[in-house]
Amino acid sequence: MEKTASLASDILLGVGGQGNILRLENCMTRVRMEVQDEEKLDIARLKALPGVSGYVKQGEQHQLIVGPGRAAQVVDAMRAQIAGADTSSAAFDDVERNRAQAKARYKAPMSDALRKLANVFIPLIPAFIASGLITGIINILKRPDIVGDFATHYPNLLGLLAIFGSAVFAIMNILVGVNTAKVFGGSVAMGGVMAGILSSPQLAQITLFGEALQPGRGGVIAVLLVVALMCWVEKRLRAWLPGSLELIFNPLITTLVTGTLAIVALQPLGGWISESIAHGASLAIDKGGLLVGAVLAGSFLPLVLTGLHQGLVPIHVELVQAHGYNALFPILAMAGVGQIGAAIAVLLKTRNARLKKVIKGALPVGLLGIGEPLIFGVTLPLGKPFIAACLGGAVGGALISYFKVATVITFGISGLPLALTIVTGKVMLYLLGYLVAVIAGFLFTWLMGFHDPEE
Numbered sequence: 001m002e003k004t005a006s007l008a009s010d011i012l013l014g015v016g017g018q019g020n021i022l023r024l025e026n027c028m029t030r031v032r033m034e035v036q037d038e039e040k041l042d043i044a045r046l047k048a049l050p051g052v053s054g055y056v057k058q059g060e061q062h063q064l065i066v067g068p069g070r071a072a073q074v075v076d077a078m079r080a081q082i083a084g085a086d087t088s089s090a091a092f093d094d095v096e097r098n099r100a101q102a103k104a105r106y107k108a109p110m111s112d113a114l115r116k117l118a119n120v121f122i123p124l125i126p127a128f129i130a131s132g133l134i135t136g137i138i139n140i141l142k143r144p145d146i147v148g149d150f151a152t153h154y155p156n157l158l159g160l161l162a163i164f165g166s167a168v169f170a171i172m173n174i175l176v177g178v179n180t181a182k183v184f185g186g187s188v189a190m191g192g193v194m195a196g197i198l199s200s201p202q203l204a205q206i207t208l209f210g211e212a213l214q215p216g217r218g219g220v221i222a223v224l225l226v227v228a229l230m231c232w233v234e235k236r237l238r239a240w241l242p243g244s245l246e247l248i249f250n251p252l253i254t255t256l257v258t259g260t261l262a263i264v265a266l267q268p269l270g271g272w273i274s275e276s277i278a279h280g281a282s283l284a285i286d287k288g289g290l291l292v293g294a295v296l297a298g299s300f301l302p303l304v305l306t307g308l309h310q311g312l313v314p315i316h317v318e319l320v321q322a323h324g325y326n327a328l329f330p331i332l333a334m335a336g337v338g339q340i341g342a343a344i345a346v347l348l349k350t351r352n353a354r355l356k357k358v359i360k361g362a363l364p365v366g367l368l369g370i371g372e373p374l375i376f377g378v379t380l381p382l383g384k385p386f387i388a389a390c391l392g393g394a395v396g397g398a399l400i401s402y403f404k405v406a407t408v409i410t411f412g413i414s415g416l417p418l419a420l421t422i423v424t425g426k427v428m429l430y431l432l433g434y435l436v437a438v439i440a441g442f443l444f445t446w447l448m449g450f451h452d453p454e455e
Helices: 002-014 041-047 072-082 094-100 104-108 111-118 122-141 155-170 172-185 186-200 201-205 219-240 241-296 300-307 308-323 330-351 355-369 374-382 383-402 416-421 427-448
Strands: 021-026 030-035 053-056 061-065
Touching: 002 041, 002 072, 021 072, 021 219, 030 072, 041 053, 041 155, 053 172, 053 374, 061 355, 072 155, 104 300, 122 155, 122 172, 122 186, 122 416, 155 172, 172 186, 172 219, 172 241, 172 308, 186 241, 219 241, 241 300, 241 308, 300 330, 300 374, 300 383, 308 330, 330 355, 330 383, 330 416, 330 427, 374 383, 383 427, 416 427
Parallel strands: none
Antiparallel strands: 021 030, 030 061, 053 061
């Protein structure tokens, strides 16, 4: 706790004091801040802080990578210190700040829109993780070669675990509807209502244009389309209706208008999009083999840099909803595994004490599937190791695709823990692909070399 408080204090000093912070929040691995005066930022000092393994600027947001779990602790400590005391400011170097803005340099035009889309699903990550791990535990308990006759003796326990593991998918559309409304600025309850309309079992009893309606058709894609429209309609009505009437007539008109358009047009459109995505992704992976796996895994880290990887989130969810498994995610996970091998090679070759310290701190979380500290703290700044990591990931991704390895989760965990969620019979093949990606990333980095930074 003392180290966390000390880091929080140092970050406050580095950003120019509490008065310079406009917004403070965190994700799984990063402290995220928006500031009033960029001239007060000392990027060099922030990057050099013990416990900070990387810095990213994304739009107006400054992000410090401090690791999974610790990000929330640091932000809590910063908020406590902001509430209790003032901090001093420091001077900053524009050149160093600009050089550090890797995300801003590589950001693609659509990245902000896709990040907004991904924000719908990010709050669901804990539920996805729990669901995947519980499903993995069930798969282990069902294997007589590992636990004997456990499944025969305790069927009720397995039944309860199955309910625990599948609950998130039972209410997936409602959760997505609620989060979509939050992200697009609409009423949260109305977002849930729209998703509830699309998922209602009673739709099956209604015939429209000669065909029976399908509850849940289009999955999360349809929900995204419908709730985004709902938010637009709600905002327009809020601006047009008098205050005395808005509270009553806005939700009424919004529900009737959006619900009608949803059933007549948007749900069928969402169904066509989701079916095309699921069919296209499955076809590419099933028929593409080694080449498709290599391209997907090898290009994933550049997608992370540009922010375009955010657009894959709904695809992961759709694949699990359509098939019950996700063959795309294990392939993409190999990109982070290639980073492990590249980082080990750098660790053995470099003479820079600080770089060694960063790698030693980032490797454990990298093994757990959190690759950002390695990307922004090690391979990307060095250049060639980043390319080598991509190539290593491509080799692993090719094998994963060839072996048709799949997971039962959408996203949320990666690296070694992902093995617990791999479908029955493919776990060892996933671990083989993991090992090959590490070795390939190591060899490519060792052969390509890199410029060892001075102390």
